[in-house]
Amino acid sequence: xxxxxxxxxxxxxxxxxxxxxxxxxxxxxxxxxxxxxxxxxxxxxxxxxxxxxxxxxxxxxxxxxxxxxxxxxxxxxxxxxxxxxxxxxxxxxxxxxxxxxxxxxxxxxxxxxxxxxxxxxxxxxxxxxxxxxxxxxxxxxxxxxxxxxxxxxxxxxxxxxxxxxxxxxxxxxxxxxxxxxxxxxxxxxxxxxxxxxxxxxxxxxxxxxxxxxxxxxxxxxxxxxxxxxxxxxxxxxxxxxxxxxxxxxxxxxxxxxxxxxxxxxxxxxxxxxxxxxxxxxxxxxxxxxxxxxxxxxxxxxxxxxxxxxxxxxxxxxxxxxxxxxxxxxxxxxxxxxxxxxxxxxxxxxxxxxxxxxxxxxxxxxxx
Amino acid sequence: xxxxxxxxxxxxxxxxxxxxxxxxxxxxxxxxxxxxxxxxxxxxxxxxxxxxxxxxxxxxxxxxxxxxxxxxxxxxxxxxxxxxxxxxxxxxxxxxxxxxxxxxxxxxxxxxxxxxxxxxxxxxxxxxxxxxxxxxxxxxxxxxxxxxxxxxxxxxxxxxxxxxxxxxxxxxxxxxxxxxxxxxxxxxxxxxxxxxxxxxxxxxxxxxxxxxxxxxxxxxxxxxxxxxxxxxxxxxxxxxxxxxxxxxxxxxxxxxxxxxxxxxxxxxxxxxxxxxxxxxxxxxxxxxxxxxxxxxxxxxxxxxxxxxxxxxxxxxxxxxxxxxxxxxxxxxxxxxxxxxxxxxxxxxxxxxxxxxxxxxxxxxxxx
Numbered sequence: 001x002x003x004x005x006x007x008x009x010x011x012x013x014x015x016x017x018x019x020x021x022x023x024x025x026x027x028x029x030x031x032x033x034x035x036x037x038x039x040x041x042x043x044x045x046x047x048x049x050x051x052x053x054x055x056x057x058x059x060x061x062x063x064x065x066x067x068x069x070x071x072x073x074x075x076x077x078x079x080x081x082x083x084x085x086x087x088x089x090x091x092x093x094x095x096x097x098x099x100x101x102x103x104x105x106x107x108x109x110x111x112x113x114x115x116x117x118x119x120x121x122x123x124x125x126x127x128x129x130x131x132x133x134x135x136x137x138x139x140x141x142x143x144x145x146x147x148x149x150x151x152x153x154x155x156x157x158x159x160x161x162x163x164x165x166x167x168x169x170x171x172x173x174x175x176x177x178x179x180x181x182x183x184x185x186x187x188x189x190x191x192x193x194x195x196x197x198x199x200x201x202x203x204x205x206x207x208x209x210x211x212x213x214x215x216x217x218x219x220x221x222x223x224x225x226x227x228x229x230x231x232x233x234x235x236x237x238x239x240x241x242x243x244x245x246x247x248x249x250x251x252x253x254x255x256x257x258x259x260x261x262x263x264x265x266x267x268x269x270x271x272x273x274x275x276x277x278x279x280x281x282x283x284x285x286x287x288x289x290x291x292x293x294x295x296x297x298x299x300x301x302x303x304x305x306x307x308x309x310x311x312x313x314x315x316x317x318x319x320x321x322x323x324x325x326x327x328x329x330x331x332x333x334x335x336x337x338x339x340x341x342x343x344x345x346x347x348x349x350x351x352x353x354x355x356x357x358x359x360x361x362x363x364x365x366x367x
Numbered sequence: 368x369x370x371x372x373x374x375x376x377x378x379x380x381x382x383x384x385x386x387x388x389x390x391x392x393x394x395x396x397x398x399x400x401x402x403x404x405x406x407x408x409x410x411x412x413x414x415x416x417x418x419x420x421x422x423x424x425x426x427x428x429x430x431x432x433x434x435x436x437x438x439x440x441x442x443x444x445x446x447x448x449x450x451x452x453x454x455x456x457x458x459x460x461x462x463x464x465x466x467x468x469x470x471x472x473x474x475x476x477x478x479x480x481x482x483x484x485x486x487x488x489x490x491x492x493x494x495x496x497x498x499x500x501x502x503x504x505x506x507x508x509x510x511x512x513x514x515x516x517x518x519x520x521x522x523x524x525x526x527x528x529x530x531x532x533x534x535x536x537x538x539x540x541x542x543x544x545x546x547x548x549x550x551x552x553x554x555x556x557x558x559x560x561x562x563x564x565x566x567x568x569x570x571x572x573x574x575x576x577x578x579x580x581x582x583x584x585x586x587x588x589x590x591x592x593x594x595x596x597x598x599x600x601x602x603x604x605x606x607x608x609x610x611x612x613x614x615x616x617x618x619x620x621x622x623x624x625x626x627x628x629x630x631x632x633x634x635x636x637x638x639x640x641x642x643x644x645x646x647x648x649x650x651x652x653x654x655x656x657x658x659x660x661x662x663x664x665x666x667x668x669x670x671x672x673x674x675x676x677x678x679x680x681x682x683x684x685x686x687x688x689x690x691x692x693x694x695x696x697x698x699x700x701x702x703x704x705x706x707x708x709x710x711x712x713x714x715x716x717x718x719x720x721x722x723x724x725x726x727x728x729x730x731x732x733x734x
Contacts, residue, residue: 187706351565
């Protein structure tokens, strides 16, 4: 794999991950672009002890443009996209409308960058320091992750591992989150197959909950890893296992929150993607493609099944031994014509009501 | 107000809350109904330390029936609905497709009621003990909460207070949650104006987070109530206050998660709706109707703006002094043609990205 870094017209970084070692990536970005917006503002919610990002500049971001104006397709004569080259394998670049950014204080409007003083004594604010990156999986617009060849999945995993390692070294970054939102039912604003990376300046609420549970288990069991023990129990039971190979297992969690939810976990405990070895990176693609194919065949929907795929990684600086890398993939669709909405119980109280038994979901996915 | 309790054909309880003291409620339910389904199953998610409800029987529940088959309209000659009477003010009845129920072990299928043994050693299960009730705000199908007269809002508040007090006495109930989901964008399955009540057999994850923050604040301030202090700071600042009267204030939280989010809180600290006094119950309606009218005028949508309205109440048995009753109302719409989707960052990591500044939202709502 060859890695080439360039700068876009507004100074944002773009990295080509090429499968050919002789790729030359010197095409310039011919656009005139305004400077990237400053970081959003983080506000502390004292009632829940959580940070919220206020990203007012995102309200006007690109929303389902026509195919011939896709910013993620390669550039071609007469039309420059976000990617200067005329073709690519995998590219990663800084999001033009980032929720988190390391461009702080470059704005003419200081009020939008956070003043560190707080809105009231109970709501301190700070700049949304971090990074938001876009990961393009292929230069073909009309395809999907599920249709990629396994070698391309390997390149994507290598790119995500590279980004996880590099973003982990940035000042202030505490957690790196790689994910894909797919499908209009998830609110995807660009159809071109792509994922995203958020490098957060704090450990996220969900990860804090996972770590707290893992810590209690470790304390109670002389240091055992909770996720490893849960995974072993699922593999021993087999009832919710969807597919597996020697190095990875895909299973429906026994207390799944979403209609169709699958965890893909390596059999070896690693904190993050960067820690996966060569064999594990190779073995992931075929299993994940198998699972995504099963998702797409669940419902009779021409565009395939929308999903969110979320890599749970250990924080960058703390509790790395408590973490256990896994990919959580889930649909918000519960039937061909029905979505799972997050209404009062889920959105306001955090209590999920799942209409599909996890054993039934696993059996359905195995078929 | 007159309160009359009857039983539906399948044994479920229905309560009329009538504004006239001479109302007679003796119309029988003429339908033949199968017995209500058993409680769903609660499963413990060891990774997050949270309970999830698995309610497989809900998958086939009534979904946007034609208007002439609305189960929440009054019965009329030749068509029996859920409400036997030919008119009503406010009625509350047990949900026919409940996520939580006190009917345990009445099912022929023991596997659906939970076996208390656990799916794996890490996922104990238990029956979804509790209650789910439906609250009909009016017998008129084609209207909305925002169009109710203030006296009807008072009757609704009295009904919710009554249910909160009564459900709090049920064995095993730990928290009572009153809410309204409104609009197809929230996934509402019935258009007739109605709310719901969930009586949970545990303290919900969101409430646990609120209580943990409140406890830390009380410990650090010699017993001060966190919500009361935050409310006082918002009233003192005024920048995010949308509307107020002598007994209640409506404001946008400084770290709002949703595009348009408003808290309505009484100025006096009370744990739940049952503890509101007469004057507070009267003063709530006009303010809330004003706020809902402002929500409806936000966007040019013919059906009005969809929202979730969620009453945060103290738990039934513990930490009541840490709680502070408030109503959280929020839209998932961020523009006339754009919804706020919960994608990767929100759904998988719990980190909210809000595209609208709370001060801007408050100014927009005040206009």
